Amino acid sequence: MARKKFIAGNWKMNLNAAGSVALAAGLAKEAASLGAVDLAVCPPFVYIPQVAAALSGSAIGVGAQDMFYENDGAFTGEVSGAMLKDVGCRYVILGHSERRHVIGESDELINRKIVKALADGLDVIFCVGELLAERDGGVTNDVVARQVTIGLSGVSGEQMARVTVAYEPVWAIGTGRTATPQQAQDVHAMTRGLLNTLYGQAVADATRIQYGGSVKASNAAELLNQADVDGALVGGASLKVADFVGIIQGAM
């Protein structure tokens, strides 16, 4: 089944206000020629309104890098899905490996956030992926299957139209070390098989599965040529217009 590729940039905790706006404006200028691919950028929370303004009128969506599962109240430091919608977000990244392994988020917490984000009308980029020790120990598929199964608990087949799964092997994120196209394809195919078991073939066929982990212009095309690789979640190489556009061109 032909799935439109989806490339998203995760700016992580980088840039400042001026740099965020300049990057967004630079991408907005290029966007018209890149329409064959769905595009999003995910700035730090505080720059979302300015980035959304710089991208308005372009086809590039705006996302956040996290959110909390309550609407409002005494949750110091947290941001709700309604707040993200209020400032122009369409997407939210949930379960990113840095949230899992630096901040300590569990599968169950990530699941609560996913369920709430979908209820709030956000589209979710749901990240999964194994640690190096888990890959070396031969349990990659077990880890990813557990993360997917718990993360999507309570998510309906209908809601899956607003979920993108991002397979991001932790050992490949920000390390310059990329999974081989075959390693990516193998985990993507396993994940699609699991989605088939959980939701049936129509949902499994329609769900986009991004690869993430040191994607750059020079390796994007061969990764994105794999049958079950439907896009990329890009960290470091999303911080410069030319680098990000190079990846998008690799997807076209």
Ligand code: PEP
């Ligand atoms: C990411 O932030 O999700 C990511 C994959 O980062 P990088 O592209 O820098 O490895």
